[in-house]
Amino acid sequence: MSEAVSMLCLVMILLVPLAALGLALMNTGLGRSRSAAHTMLTALCIMATAAVVYFAFGFCWQGAAGRAAHIFNINGKPWNWFGAESPFFSSLTMDGSLPSLVALSQMFGAGLAALIPLGAGTDRWRLGPACVSTAILAGVTYPLFAHWAWGGGWLSQLGVHYGMGRGYLDAGGAGCIQVTGGLTALCIAWILGPRRGKYSSSGMAAALPGHHTVFVLLACFLAWIGWTGLNASGALLFAGSPSSSLVLIAIDTMLSASAAALAAAVITRTRFGRPDASLCANGWVGGLVASSAGCGFLSPAVAAVTGVVAGALVTLSVEWLDVYLGVDDPGGSVSVNAIAGTWGLLAAGMFGRVPESQWLAQVVGIATLFGFVFPLAFTSNWVLNRFFPQRVSPEGEWQGMDLHELGAGAYPEFVIHREDFIQR
């Protein structure tokens, strides 16, 4: 990697925290006003925990392509399962080389993945357990899958050894970051249970609207910039894309998000008589998520179509999860990240400029996310919940997370409370 490309890559990586800021603002805006400061502080603590844990031992498992790893032979072919790096980045030279850039980008990537479940746990997820859950994700779940997909692991070698296209393709992290975070969000939503007052005694879902739509929409703009950096840096570092493909990557990212937001606007306008701001924002981020897998490998037209489908999937699945499955996910994390991310992975394999058999590698990758990452995330969080309950007490939820856990509200000037958590 030349010095110019390293610099370009570094600039792109440094945009990624804007995606994290976008997600944090969106989760805050979609939650209640009495938990706003708590949600932002939890987001900050999650990013901090993820960075420290990934630095301490996450990178040991993940490693980087071409570096030391634990390899087992199966049927005469090498299967690369774990990285074999030293803790605390001690085996790395911080000189702008590819492994050092990977370490930097993955500190942010692990934090971004860990931030996604916060959207599902808003208004009831305690700060301490959220940090411990983040440590599990950033220390074990995320690095393991990221090694398989990005660190020269067996998923990335499916093309070389088994003729499945170019191996599992996930340039910007639709699977590694988004689906991993989205499936963990589903586990957290199940373990925490719905917010009080979300469902009436007859089982009807109540709409608990977010408290700050401007935050939510501002978050879309920040996420767009961050995602462009995420996709561009991922394509350069993990998909072998040349720097000349950055224009196409930025166009794909923008088109996918735009088409998804417009699809959400049309669907909500058709169904409810007017466009729904929070669902349009969810659609926008869903489009960004779907663009991540194949960015740089999709033509602009295909990226736009991918976005339309992602926007429709997000809009419809938010309601499906909320009303029919009883999953209380205030931030829409499961729909936006898990469902749109899975679609993006499939779309990259079926419609991207990739070998014909690419779809099979993508299916193997998705099967790994649902068949291994999902059970691992649920089991680890379930065990954590047994020893360190993750949900706040009913009194704390009634009082609001800000007052209960932080001792002060986010908006001390405002004293109006709607008692919308009382059973109806």
Place this chain on the structure above:
Amino acid sequence: MKPAGFLLLLAGWGIVLTAAALLEPTAVRAGFVLAGVGVEGLGLALVIRAHIVPRGDRS
């Protein structure tokens, strides 16, 4: 039902891995990979079903 669902998810992944590692012709391999995905789908359905709170108990 929930543990059975998660076991089916793992079992489906095992089928996918085995198919990828041991089977040669692309069509056969693809068939078994899809069969593994089907088993995972069954597991996912069981897990989701186990988590659906009956309407009367949701509040």
